[in-house]
Amino acid sequence: xxxxxxxxxxxxxxxxxxxxxxxxxxxxxxxxxxxxxxxxxxxxxxxxxxxxxxxxxxxxxxxxxxxxxxxxxxxxxxxxxxxxxxxxxxxxxxxxxxxxxxxxxxxxxxxxxxxxxxxxxxxxxxxxxxxxxxxxxxxxxxxxxxxxxxxxxxxxxxxxxxxxxxxxxxxxxxxxxxxxxxxxxxxxxxxxxxxxxxxxxxxxxxxxxxxxxxxxxxxxxxxxxxxxxxxxxxxxxxxxxxxxxxxxxxxxxxxxxxxxxxxxxxxxxxxxxxxxxxxxxxxxxxxxxxxxxxxxxxxxxxxxxxxxxxx
Numbered sequence: 451x452x453x454x455x456x457x458x459x460x461x462x463x464x465x466x467x468x469x470x471x472x473x474x475x476x477x478x479x480x481x482x483x484x485x486x487x488x489x490x491x492x493x494x495x496x497x498x499x500x501x502x503x504x505x506x507x508x509x510x511x512x513x514x515x516x517x518x519x520x521x522x523x524x525x526x527x528x529x530x531x532x533x534x535x536x537x538x539x540x541x542x543x544x545x546x547x548x549x550x551x552x553x554x555x556x557x558x559x560x561x562x563x564x565x566x567x568x569x570x571x572x573x574x575x576x577x578x579x580x581x582x583x584x585x586x587x588x589x590x591x592x593x594x595x596x597x598x599x600x601x602x603x604x605x606x607x608x609x610x611x612x613x614x615x616x617x618x619x620x621x622x623x624x625x626x627x628x629x630x631x632x633x634x635x636x637x638x639x640x641x642x643x644x645x646x647x648x649x650x651x652x653x654x655x656x657x658x659x660x661x662x663x664x665x666x667x668x669x670x671x672x673x674x675x676x677x678x679x680x681x682x683x684x685x686x687x688x689x690x691x692x693x694x695x696x697x698x699x700x701x702x703x704x705x706x707x708x709x710x711x712x713x714x715x716x717x718x719x720x721x722x723x724x725x726x727x728x729x730x731x732x733x734x735x736x737x738x739x740x741x742x743x744x745x746x747x748x749x750x751x752x753x754x755x756x757x758x759x760x761x
Contacts, residue, residue, distance in 0.1 A: 479696070483517070493531070531558050615635050643658075695734045
């Protein structure tokens, strides 16, 4: 499915839950599901009246507004996905209001402030590391535990576990990121595999999905650029030229959700750039960056930055 195709709204009548939709990949996914016509419940902890421990300005209400502006229906619901009771209430609300759940995206992370690059386990904060496991793994398990009974009520449900890195890329220990980060991002891939086995008999599909080098709000700030001036970030790191907007991973999820043959991906680990090649969608600027091919073949090979043939 291409974002340029005039096939109407392929997800009209479908209901999605994007857990962790406040910013970054979650926001991009919610907006692109909306662009495909879906109703999207956008959850997170930061609202216009209160912030989470991340202490950032993006809110779930803003994400929901983007969903509606894109052509869908965005519904903001403040939920702490570490609290089973709050997730119970969310799922009951979706069932009461819509009577179905077609897409579950587990994107809760909330740990940018908790991990440290280049430190061995014993030099890292144990408190921060254990908090990261809670925020990035327990939230996914709790949400799936409560939401899957609604999702599998009808065949065709899709679960997307958002991570960082493909299974192939994460097969080697990510020493620079450290013990806790590596554990989280690898475990999420395994969570998708487990769910793929358990929901397949009900006609469901589960995959893990990673964006490439994501130009999230925080990443743009880190490089001192805006989305309009992002190429200037390559002055700090030439490899930043392969980066992508959250729209690319959003279009990957929308393409999977609209694919009647999505079960072919069940249990697999995918990247936004890899699925862009299959489905034909592009990033917001019309390019098609394949970050993991680039990272493997250029960055890890020690070659000079050159995105020719990779976007």
